[in-house]
Amino acid sequence: MAETVAQPQGMHAASATALAVRQLRKSYGTRDSITNALDGVSFDVESGEFVGIMGPSGSGKTTLLNCVSTIDKATSGQIVVGGQNIMGMRRAALAKFRREQLGFIFQDFNLLETLTAFENIALSLTIKHVSPAKISQRVEQVAASLGVTQVLQKYPHQMSGGQKQRVAAARAIVGDPKLILADEPTGALDSRSATVLLETLEMMNERMGATIMMVTHDSFAASFASRVLFIKDGKLFNEIRRGNATRSEFFQRIVEVVSFLSGEAMEAVETVEAVGVENRSATA
Ligand SMILES: Nc1ncnc2c1ncn2[C@@H]1O[C@H](COP(=O)(O)OP(=O)(O)O)[C@@H](O)[C@H]1O
Ligand SMILES: [Mg+2]
Numbered sequence: 440m441a442e443t444v445a446q447p448q449g450m451h452a453a454s455a456t457a458l459a460v461r462q463l464r465k466s467y468g469t470r471d472s473i474t475n476a477l478d479g480v481s482f483d484v485e486s487g488e489f490v491g492i493m494g495p496s497g498s499g500k501t502t503l504l505n506c507v508s509t510i511d512k513a514t515s516g517q518i519v520v521g522g523q524n525i526m527g528m529r530r531a532a533l534a535k536f537r538r539e540q541l542g543f544i545f546q547d548f549n550l551l552e553t554l555t556a557f558e559n560i561a562l563s564l565t566i567k568h569v570s571p572a573k574i575s576q577r578v579e580q581v582a583a584s585l586g587v588t589q590v591l592q593k594y595p596h597q598m599s600g601g602q603k604q605r606v607a608a609a610r611a612i613v614g615d616p617k618l619i620l621a622d623e624p625t626g627a628l629d630s631r632s633a634t635v636l637l638e639t640l641e642m643m644n645e646r647m648g649a650t651i652m653m654v655t656h657d658s659f660a661a662s663f664a665s666r667v668l669f670i671k672d673g674k675l676f677n678e679i680r681r682g683n684a685t686r687s688e689f690f691q692r693i694v695e696v697v698s699f700l701s702g703e704a705m706e707a708v709e710t711v712e713a714v715g716v717e718n719r720s721a722t723a
Contacts, residue, residue, distance in 0.1 A: 456519075457618050457650040458484040458507065463516035465502050465673075476502040477513065478673035484618070489644040489651045491664030493693070495701060499673040500654040504622045507652070508541060509533045521617035538563060542611035542649075544621035544640070548603050550595040556582075556606045557591040563614045581609045584647055585639065600628075601635050608639050612649050619643070621653040625660050637663040658697055662690035669696055676700065 465477040476499045484490050494500050505511035507518055509525055518525050520540055528536060543549075550559050557578055564574045582588045585605045590598050598606065611619050621640070625633035641663045643649040653664060661667045663686065669677045677696055681689045 455486040455521075456483050457486045457488070457521060458652065459517070459519040460503075460507070461517040461519075463503070463506060463518065464514045465499075465506060465511070466514050475673050477506070477516075479516075480670065480673070480675050482668055482675060482678075484650060484652055486617075486650050487644070487648060488666060489641065489649075489664045490653070491661035491667040492652065492654045492670065493656065493658075493661050493667055493697065494670040494676070496656060498670045500656070500670060501622055502673075503670070504620055504652070504654045507618075508543065508620050509537050538566060539614065540617045542614065542616035542619040544607060544611050544619065544624045544653075546623055546627050548595075548607040550603055550607060550610075552595050555592050555594055556587060556598065556602075556609075559595070559606060560591075560609045560613050562610070567614070577613060578609075581613050581647075585609045585643075600632055604632070604636050605639055608636075608643060612643055612647060617650065619649050619651045621651065623655055623657075624653060625655065625657060633660065658690060658693045661693050662686050667693055667696075669700060671700060 460483075461481050463477050463480045464475065467474045467476055478499075480499075480503060492500050492503060502511065506513040507520070509528075513526065516526070520536075523536065523540070525533065525536060550556075551562075554562070560578045560582065561574050564577065569577075578591070579588070582591055585608055587602055587605045587609060590602050590606065593602075595603055595606075624640070625636055628636060637660055640649075640651055640653065644651050644665070651664075653660070655661050662681075664681070666678060666680045668675060677700075679689075679692055679696060684692070
């Protein structure tokens with residue numbers, strides 16, 4: 440890792456590594472009943488990439504995202520974001536790191552009901568003591584890019600679902616984070632709203648230079664990414680790149696890997712026990 444040098448802010452920092460994960464392990468429980476939720480995961484996310492993380496239910500996706508987002512602490516391994524190793528950081532440093540280097544897209548948007556859209560988007564900058572003039576300029580810039588200029592003075596209950604999504608997206612990107620993290624962002628949405636959100640993420644990636652890591656079990660959602668990593672039983676299993684393929688071609692390839700993965704999972708179950716196969720495959 441040579442990325443300790445300050446990287447250019449914003450637009451596609453040429454081939455810098457936004458995230459490096461090395462031999463990441465996370466175990467839950469005590470000696471008697473131990474779960475290796477992550478079992479030696481290594482990968483990089485380059486600046487400007489939109490990476491999807493897929494895997495069956497229970498494969499370790501949320502654990503991985505929570506470790507990278509510093510919500511959870513990995514058992515061992517390295518997580519380097521923008522050249523900073525976060526594994527050794529103390530609590531106060533982590534809070535600052537999370538605020539300044541990461542952006543989050545939550546499943547339920549998590550907008551504060553008592554704040555306007557402007558205030559919601561501006562919050563992380565306000566905490567950082569950015570000057571009011573700079574805050575206005577930046578908030579207006581991202582709001583314009585995401586098409587929510589008209590709702591900046593509205594409260595969440597006065598906005599449509601789609602507007603709330605885009606305000607939440609604006610909030611995630613406003614501080615120019617090294618990495619935007621999303622765990623099953625379309626999980627609670629109907630298919631139309633899901634598509635709008637995914638198109639927003641794609642736009643943030645392609646036109647606003649956002650680096651995004653999105654966890655999903657949904658092939659359609661994953662097809663908006665430029666690369667998809669598959670994890671299974673806490674291990675990296677495969678990865679595919681979209682390259683020049685269309686989104687629907689990429690979707691087909693993702694579906695193939697997913698069905699291969701769940702087919703394998705089913706075979707494993709069948710050899711151990713004939714019962715419960717339907718349940719296992721249904722969750723995959
Ligand atoms: N807090 C926890 N305590 C114990 N086991 C956990 C905890 N969180 C997750 N696990 C286990 O770790 C594994 C991976 O879980 P998770 O990362 O949530 O999977 P995914 O998001 O892919 O569905 C599962 O076997 C799950 O039961
Ligand atoms: Mg999960």
